[in-house]
Amino acid sequence: MTSETPSSIPFSRLQRWLARFPESGVLLVFVLTAILLAVESPQFRGHENATAIMTRSAEIGIIACGVSLLMIAGEFDISVGSLVVLSIYVFTGLTNLNCSPPLAMGLAVLAGAAAGLLNGLITLLLNIPSFITTLGAMLFWRGIVIFVLSGSFMSYHGDDAWLAPFGSILFSHFRATVLWFLAVAIVLQFALVRTPFGNWVLAAGGNAQAARNVGVPVLKVKLACFTICGGLAALAGIAYVARYKTMQVSVGQGFELEAIAAAVIGGTILTGGKGSILGTVIGVLFVSMVRNGLVHLLDSSYLHYPVTGVLLIIAVIINRRISALTH
Numbered sequence: 001m002t003s004e005t006p007s008s009i010p011f012s013r014l015q016r017w018l019a020r021f022p023e024s025g026v027l028l029v030f031v032l033t034a035i036l037l038a039v040e041s042p043q044f045r046g047h048e049n050a051t052a053i054m055t056r057s058a059e060i061g062i063i064a065c066g067v068s069l070l071m072i073a074g075e076f077d078i079s080v081g082s083l084v085v086l087s088i089y090v091f092t093g094l095t096n097l098n099c100s101p102p103l104a105m106g107l108a109v110l111a112g113a114a115a116g117l118l119n120g121l122i123t124l125l126l127n128i129p130s131f132i133t134t135l136g137a138m139l140f141w142r143g144i145v146i147f148v149l150s151g152s153f154m155s156y157h158g159d160d161a162w163l164a165p166f167g168s169i170l171f172s173h174f175r176a177t178v179l180w181f182l183a184v185a186i187v188l189q190f191a192l193v194r195t196p197f198g199n200w201v202l203a204a205g206g207n208a209q210a211a212r213n214v215g216v217p218v219l220k221v222k223l224a225c226f227t228i229c230g231g232l233a234a235l236a237g238i239a240y241v242a243r244y245k246t247m248q249v250s251v252g253q254g255f256e257l258e259a260i261a262a263a264v265i266g267g268t269i270l271t272g273g274k275g276s277i278l279g280t281v282i283g284v285l286f287v288s289m290v291r292n293g294l295v296h297l298l299d300s301s302y303l304h305y306p307v308t309g310v311l312l313i314i315a316v317i318i319n320r321r322i323s324a325l326t327h
Contacts, residue, residue, distance in 0.1 A: 023279040025318065026266055030286045037293040044296050051173045053288050058181035059236060059243075060258050061284040065184050066232035067256070068263035068280040069192070073225040074205035074272025075130040077119060079137035080233040080259060081252035086141045087112045087234035088247045089148070095158035102162065109234045115141065116230020120223040138256070146249045153248045156241050167242025177239045184232060189277040201225060206273025261308050262287050265315040287311075 037044045063080050070077050087108040094104035119137050123130045156163075168176045192198035203211035204218045212218050240251065266283030268275030290311070291304040 023267055023276060023282055026279060026282050026286065026315075030282055030289070033286065033293075034289060037289070037297070041293065041296040044293055048173070049292065049296075051175075053285070053292050054178050055175050055243075056292070057284045057288040058175065058177040059239060060255060060262065060288065061181040061281060062177075062184055062236040062239065063233050063255055064259035064262045064280050064284050065181075065188050065277055066229035067259040068266070068268050068275055068277060069188055069201065070225045070229045071260070071263055071268050071270070072192070072205050072272060072275040073201045073222050074208065075120075075123065075222055075225065076260075077116065077134045077226065077229045078131065078256045078260070079115070079119060079134040079141065080229065081255040082138045082141040082145075083112045083115050083230050083233035084237040084240065084252035084255060085145050085247065085249065086115065087237035088241055088251060089145045089154065091238055091241060092154050092156045092158075092247060095156060096154075101158050104158075105162075105238055108238060109231050112234025112237070113227045113231035116233070117223060117227045119230070120226030123226070124219055124222055142249070142252075149249055151249055153246055155246045160245075163242035165242075166239045175243070177243070180235070180239065184235075185277050185281050188228075192277055197221070197224075202273055204272075258287060258308070261312045264312055264319070267319060269319055270316070 043049060063084070067077060067080060090111045091104050091108035094107060095101050099107075115137065119130070119134050122128060123133045164176070166176055166180065170176055170179070192201060200211070200216045200218075200221045203214075203216050204221045208218050236255075237252075241247065262283035263275065263280045264270065264283070265286060266276070266279030266281070268280060287308060290307060294303050294307065
């Protein structure tokens, strides 16, 4: 008969806590960083600054939720930034041709979802790594838009009233995009932890062959995740139009890297089978907060990129340590 030593009891409790609440680590770091930035920069504590962080988080967060879901399923999509610009082009182009804005929105989201589905079909049916497939898609879709627009920009000339559900400023100066972000996160988190589909996503990402052996429709599950990822990128594109009304062909560049970084910082592992949308939400807020804080502390947003890179590497190391502790 064995018994736990007094020193092992706290450790075992930590293991159980991390297994039950894997997002607690990044949440703690988020809170400590927020306190540090608030102490060092009085401007950081302002209400307007909080709304700026939330607005930026919402724009990237809608994309990051889809990217995270796909990563949990064991695949990547680095074309989401190009799907943003594709959806903007479809939406603004159709509305400028006097198409009904609601119909144009639906077709733009459908275009993004179809592009995501195409990524999945090429990846899964032709057995091509999703990184390669979506790298090609990233270049293809942005290249098409650049070619059609001749490298210029495009403006929305439709009725602004139809953009209000995405771009209007609501209570406390928060934009409606924040509500869309929260709605997407809640729905996907619920689907991931409370539905058979979520179990299938985790199983497909953890061990695809074992999942097939127990009857999980791995192909359909991954195709669904690719489609959702593309559709959410398109939704983010519409939110962008609602805020800025104008699109340059460079829109969305770097969005995919920020989305992946946020997902990994939030606990989604690169090999699939583990992660949560809640963790991704915290990761998105953390990345946006750090970017904002650097502007206030050092008067430069360019350091955001190297700092995010360092945070990404640290997050991978920590995630591996946590994974080892909980198994």
